[in-house]
Amino acid sequence: MSNKVLIVGGGLAGTIIANGLCRHIGAELRKGDVSITMLGTTDTHMYQPGLLYVPFGKIRERELFRPQRKVLDKRVIFHVDPASNIDVDNKKVTCQSGAVHEYDYLVIATGSRLMPQNIPGMEEGAHWLYDLDGARKMRTALDEFEGGKIVVNVNAPHKCPVAPLEITFMLKEYLEGKGLWDKSEITYTYPIGRLHALEPVAEWAKPAMDESGIKYETFFNTKEVDPKAKSISSEEGVTLDYDLLVTIPPHAGAEVITDSGLGDGGWVPTHKTKLLREGSTDVFVCGDTTNIPISKAGSTAHFEADTVIDNLASLLTEGRWARDYDGKVFCFVETGMKTGTYVWFDYKTPPNPGAPSQMIHWFKLAYNRLYWLSARGLL
Amino acid sequence: MSERKIIDARGSFCPGPLMELIAALKLLQVGDEVEILSTDQGTAKDVPEWCAKVGHETVESGEKDGHWYVVVRKAK
Numbered sequence: 001m002s003n004k005v006l007i008v009g010g011g012l013a014g015t016i017i018a019n020g021l022c023r024h025i026g027a028e029l030r031k032g033d034v035s036i037t038m039l040g041t042t043d044t045h046m047y048q049p050g051l052l053y054v055p056f057g058k059i060r061e062r063e064l065f066r067p068q069r070k071v072l073d074k075r076v077i078f079h080v081d082p083a084s085n086i087d088v089d090n091k092k093v094t095c096q097s098g099a100v101h102e103y104d105y106l107v108i109a110t111g112s113r114l115m116p117q118n119i120p121g122m123e124e125g126a127h128w129l130y131d132l133d134g135a136r137k138m139r140t141a142l143d144e145f146e147g148g149k150i151v152v153n154v155n156a157p158h159k160c161p162v163a164p165l166e167i168t169f170m171l172k173e174y175l176e177g178k179g180l181w182d183k184s185e186i187t188y189t190y191p192i193g194r195l196h197a198l199e200p201v202a203e204w205a206k207p208a209m210d211e212s213g214i215k216y217e218t219f220f221n222t223k224e225v226d227p228k229a230k231s232i233s234s235e236e237g238v239t240l241d242y243d244l245l246v247t248i249p250p251h252a253g254a255e256v257i258t259d260s261g262l263g264d265g266g267w268v269p270t271h272k273t274k275l276l277r278e279g280s281t282d283v284f285v286c287g288d289t290t291n292i293p294i295s296k297a298g299s300t301a302h303f304e305a306d307t308v309i310d311n312l313a314s315l316l317t318e319g320r321w322a323r324d325y326d327g328k329v330f331c332f333v334e335t336g337m338k339t340g341t342y343v344w345f346d347y348k349t350p351p352n353p354g355a356p357s358q359m360i361h362w363f364k365l366a367y368n369r370l371y372w373l374s375a376r377g378l379l
Numbered sequence: 380m381s382e383r384k385i386i387d388a389r390g391s392f393c394p395g396p397l398m399e400l401i402a403a404l405k406l407l408q409v410g411d412e413v414e415i416l417s418t419d420q421g422t423a424k425d426v427p428e429w430c431a432k433v434g435h436e437t438v439e440s441g442e443k444d445g446h447w448y449v450v451v452r453k454a455k
């Protein structure tokens with residue numbers, strides 16, 4: 001009887017696992033001893049970090065997309081049929097079409113979603129670039145912007161933790177390039193008492209913002225946005241006026257997670273090194289979907305996925321555990337339109353970002369192309 | 380009041396204990412308690428400071444077994 005591996009979610013984490021697993025268990029797939037099935041929500045794979053460049057006109061939209069079928073190894077059975085219920089007690093997943101898939105091993109990689117509707121006035125009053133529609137609207141808003149007050153507002157929880165800083169510094173250079181900086185002002189808001197969750201990144205960002213003339217407001221957790229008055233207020237009692245509000249909305253996990261009773265907020269309780277759902281030995285969780293207190297980022301998904309691949313391949317072929325996840329995360333940080341840096345850390349090694357350079361910026365631009373090798377499980 | 384939620388943010392550099400707490404509080408009801416565990420000594424200062432600013436209640440905080448802990452009650 002063959003082992004059925006079922007992957008729920010066709011984002012980066014699920015795709016790397018599906019492709020990587022194919023490379024590790026080719027013989028078992030040929031013999032029909034193992035099958036790999038993926039349940040996705042769309043037939044298109046999007047390179048999400050590329051959205052950063054859309055509002056500034058620095059990337060063509062079509063560069064962000066590939067057909068998911070072409071990104072996936074041909075041996076992966078792929079259905080565009082979103083999961084509506086995940087039943088870990090009876091080892092089956094029901095889809096919106098009514099189809100039911102049983103599994104021996106399940107990978108939950110359902111990701112996160114934007115929830116601007118959770119803050120009064122945010123949908124009406126703010127722009128964001130974390131999805132394509134939002135990034136397009138922000139591009140239009142920037143095209144029409146003639147100077148004034150911009151607030152870059154960060155909410156918790158959110159994915160891609162360095163993106164808000166990247167947006168801020170890129171905005172400043174964008175406005176300089178258009179000759180608007182002299183009549184503009186940027187204020188960056190952050191939920192905790194420094195400019196970034198990572199202390200060394202915050203220590204770098206503060207003097208960089210001071211030097212750039214970018215203002216900031218820490219301990220700012222958004223209470224509401226007033227689109228008519230064009231103001232944003234915090235739970236801490238601060239109100240800022242804006243002409244253009246750029247927000248990183250709060251995130252939640254997928255609806256199917258809460259609907260299936262697998263985790264509050266859509267985040268699945270997950271062992272931080274095993275990447276197994278708490279209480280399960282046959283359910284892996286990967287990427288944004290976990291409740292592990294670690295960055296929700298493509299890089300995290302990538303390193304977690306490598307661990308899941310090794311363990312699934314080892315369990316399927318040798319019946320043993322291979323290795324634990326060490327908490328590794330690596331993120332590029334664009335520090336403007338022409339320079340960048342990077343930061344990496346794991347559960348035991350604190351981050352220590354280097355000085356920004358043009359070469360790292362170029363490498364980040366190269367990675368925008370290399371991503372497709374990551375998704376294919378080759379990099 | 381539901382069972383006290385525990386967030387084990389020991390060894391978490393990003394997003395870190397306070398960001399985890401802020402996110403967790405959004406999912407709780409008024410009166411619920413959450414305990415945050417951290418290996419970052421700054422947590423014992425940062426969390427009560429933020430709670431005082433926003434109006435949540437710091438129930439207790441301290442150090443045990445090589446880590447810091449803070450218990451917060453959602454007040455609004």
